[in-house]
Structures are given as structure tokens and as C-alpha cells.
Amino acid sequence: MKKSLIILFAVVAVSCSKKMEVETPDFQVAMDPAHLVTDTFIYRLGDTTRFRFSGSIGNIAFYSGEAGKRYAGRTAGYQLGKLTLKFSTKAEFGAQTNTLQVLATNKLPGLDSASVVNASWTNISNRGALATSATVVPFGTADITDLVGNANDSLFIAFRYSGVTGSTQRTWTITDLAVNNELPEKTVSLSTIGTDVAYWTRYGNVWSPANARWTPSATDLKITGGGATAASNTSWIITKPLYVGRVPGDVSVGIKSINEPNLAGYAYLYPAPGVYKATFVAFNHTLDEQKSTVKEFVIKVIP
Incomplete structure (x- = not known):
């Protein structure tokens, strides 16, 4: 045996x-x-x-x-081509001006609200056109390659809204957003509203009225301002970190x-x-x- x-x-x-x-x-x-x-x-x-x-x-x-x-x-690898940003906006209600800024940074030390507010942001609002009424205005295709150092860098895009008490505050809608790495042979999508709907991060110092904060959906980013008696409000919405040179196989x-x-x-x-x-x-x-x-x-x- x-x-x-x-x-x-x-x-x-x-x-x-x-x-x-x-x-x-x-x-x-x-x-x-x-x-x-x-x-x-x-x-x-x-x-x-x-x-x-x-x-x-x-x-x-x-x-x-x-x-x-x-x-x-x-x-898969890393290759940096031409970084581009495009989107469209419309601004409804009220007459307050300069209520939306488009910002970018590759230096965000943390994702808490203090780090976001105090980060070194570059204002890129003037690299395209923003709406002044309910008519949808394409921002255009902005070259933002200068905002990163190399193919291994990351980038954050932010929309900063401000509404002031005393008059009707603006309501902003952002659509058709796309951040791309444009290479000679192909274009790599880094961010769209639809694909990143679950990854937008919101910050603000006042939520009054309660809906006066950014709301991401599969089709747009929207913030609804308050009436003339609503408190002044500053509200941010920020992309996930965009690894600009990461190229899938x-x-x-x-x-x-x-x-x-x-x-x-x-x-x-x-x-x-x-x-x-x-x-x-x-x-x-x-x-x-x-x-x-x-x-x-x-x-x-x-x-």
C-alpha cells in the first residue's frame, strides 16, 4: 500500500x-x-x-x-502633443458681469477646499469667448499646452462662479466640454462632461439658496444663481486630475x-x-x- x-x-x-x-x-x-x-x-x-x-x-x-x-x-505610453480645451456656455437671468472664470493649474497640493482656493491658478478665461446672454456661445478651441511641463504632468481645469447679493444672480450652463491631447496620428480624449460626470468635485463657501452650487450631469455643468436677496456666493467645480501625456495603446x-x-x-x-x-x-x-x-x-x- x-x-x-x-x-x-x-x-x-x-x-x-x-x-x-x-x-x-x-x-x-x-x-x-x-x-x-x-x-x-x-x-x-x-x-x-x-x-x-x-x-x-x-x-x-x-x-x-x-x-x-x-x-x-x-x-501604452506617454506622449505630449497639443493640449486643447473647448466648451460652450450660456448665461441666463440677471445682469451681473464677470461671474464666471475659467482656471487651470498643474500644481494642486490637495483636494480640500483650502488647497483649491489657495492654489496657483492661471486664469484662461480670455483664451476664448464666454456667453453674455441665454444665447449659447462656443468658447472656441484654446491651446493650453503651455500650462504643463511635460508628458508626465497632470492638469486640473476649474470653473469658478461668483454671485453677489443685491441683484439677480446669473445662471450658467456649460456644455460640449472636451480636453484633448492632439497627436499627429490620433487625438486622445482627456475629459468630457459625459465620461467624467462622476468625477467632478465641487467647492464653495456659501450654499444659499441650496441650489446655488454646481450640478454636473451627463450633458452639462450648471449653477443656478439666487435672487436679489440671496447671499453672495462663490462656487467652484473642478475636473479630475488629467494626466496629459498618458496615451493608451x-x-x-x-x-x-x-x-x-x-x-x-x-x-x-x-x-x-x-x-x-x-x-x-x-x-x-x-x-x-x-x-x-x-x-x-x-x-x-x-x-
């Missing part, structure tokens, strides 16, 4: 320590040679590019070569997984003229390792 147990334990130990093997995919891709000129496949806009597959492959991912879908850009489309039958091919329609590097990555993997085969094609789409 003891001998049997020893043999059993030895088999289990060997089985558990054995690494699962994986083979490099035997994967081939072909295109219609009639479209080949030198080393580039030429197609007219509206033509479908067709790829023929051969081999037995577990998984296939496709990078079309369009902006945000390039194999060479698959790794480009993405692929999974066109086959290991539990699906082999594909005979794949078809893709490019939406615009240009030169693209289409890339297929075939890979087999286990818990221990992954092996892949990469096939690339230069495709030119002409009008």
Missing part, C-alpha cells in the same frame, strides 16, 4: 510541474496579386480588401492600420478565438483614402506561454 501511494504522489508531482506546451501558429495570409504594385496593394475607395487564410490557428487579432488601430502603437479587433472554427479569410472596407499597414496577429497560448505569428500588408486606398 505504501509503494502505491508513493508512486501516485510521484505521478501527481510530475504532472503538476510539467509545463504546458504551445506551438507557434502555422498561419499564412494572401491577398489578390492583381492589386499589388511593388510592395503595396492598391484599392479604390469603396472596394473591399480581402485576405485569404491558411493554416490552423487558435486566435487571430486584426489591426487595420487606421488611427488608434495600429500594431506599432499597441503599447492602439486596439485590435478579435476576428477568431480558439473555440471557433478556422476562418477561410477576412474582408475589410477602409472608410477613407490613405496608406495603411494592415496587421494580423495569430497566436496560440496556454496559462504558461504564448506564441504568435505576425503578417503585415501595406494597403493604399485611392479616391
Whole structure:
């Protein structure tokens, strides 16, 4: 009995320590040679590019070569391009002036109200246009690259409202906000009202009336001022920290997984003229390792 147990334990130990093997995919891709000129496949806009597959492959991912879908850009990193800010405003009721300021800083020592009020803010209100009535006014696209030091820096955008007792206070609505890092090959979105609705932070010294504070929603930022007898009010609303140079990796489309039958091919329609590097990555993997085969094609789409 003891001998049997020893043999059993030895088999289990060997089985558990054995690494699962994986083979490099035997994967081939072909295109219609009639479209080949030198080393580039030429197609007219509206033509479908067709790829023929051969081999037995577990998984296939496709990078079309369009902006945000390039194999060479698959790794996340940091790159600072042109930082831009845009939004639209409208100002309703009353006639008080200079009640909204647009501010920015890359030096915010804390997120408590004292740190916010005393931080070194740059007033960028004059880099665009603000509404003076209920007519919606686009701020324009402001270049704010000068407000950060490098690709690893962060930035906060704030809207500071002030209403004074003695006359009807203004009601402000901000829409269509977008902060972007504009790179030569793609634009990285850093903030919009809709995506960051849960991350706006509000500060103020007086909440009278109770609604005289910023309210973020999926479509706008709004603050409703009080009547002539309402107390003077200063209210802030601030973005989350915007990591200005953080660039997510480009993405692929999974066109086959290991539990699906082999594909005979794949078809893709490019939406615009240009030169693209289409890339297929075939890979087999286990818990221990992954092996892949990469096939690339230069495709030119002409009008």
C-alpha cells in the first residue's frame, strides 16, 4: 500500500510541474496579386480588401492600420502633443458681469477646499469667448499646452462662479466640454462632461439658496444663481486630475478565438483614402506561454 501511494504522489508531482506546451501558429495570409504594385496593394475607395487564410490557428487579432488601430502603437505610453480645451456656455437671468472664470493649474497640493482656493491658478478665461446672454456661445478651441511641463504632468481645469447679493444672480450652463491631447496620428480624449460626470468635485463657501452650487450631469455643468436677496456666493467645480501625456495603446479587433472554427479569410472596407499597414496577429497560448505569428500588408486606398 505504501509503494502505491508513493508512486501516485510521484505521478501527481510530475504532472503538476510539467509545463504546458504551445506551438507557434502555422498561419499564412494572401491577398489578390492583381492589386499589388511593388510592395503595396492598391484599392479604390469603396472596394473591399480581402485576405485569404491558411493554416490552423487558435486566435487571430486584426489591426487595420487606421488611427488608434495600429500594431506599432499597441503599447501604452506617454506622449505630449497639443493640449486643447473647448466648451460652450450660456448665461441666463440677471445682469451681473464677470461671474464666471475659467482656471487651470498643474500644481494642486490637495483636494480640500483650502488647497483649491489657495492654489496657483492661471486664469484662461480670455483664451476664448464666454456667453453674455441665454444665447449659447462656443468658447472656441484654446491651446493650453503651455500650462504643463511635460508628458508626465497632470492638469486640473476649474470653473469658478461668483454671485453677489443685491441683484439677480446669473445662471450658467456649460456644455460640449472636451480636453484633448492632439497627436499627429490620433487625438486622445482627456475629459468630457459625459465620461467624467462622476468625477467632478465641487467647492464653495456659501450654499444659499441650496441650489446655488454646481450640478454636473451627463450633458452639462450648471449653477443656478439666487435672487436679489440671496447671499453672495462663490462656487467652484473642478475636473479630475488629467494626466496629459498618458496615451493608451492602439486596439485590435478579435476576428477568431480558439473555440471557433478556422476562418477561410477576412474582408475589410477602409472608410477613407490613405496608406495603411494592415496587421494580423495569430497566436496560440496556454496559462504558461504564448506564441504568435505576425503578417503585415501595406494597403493604399485611392479616391
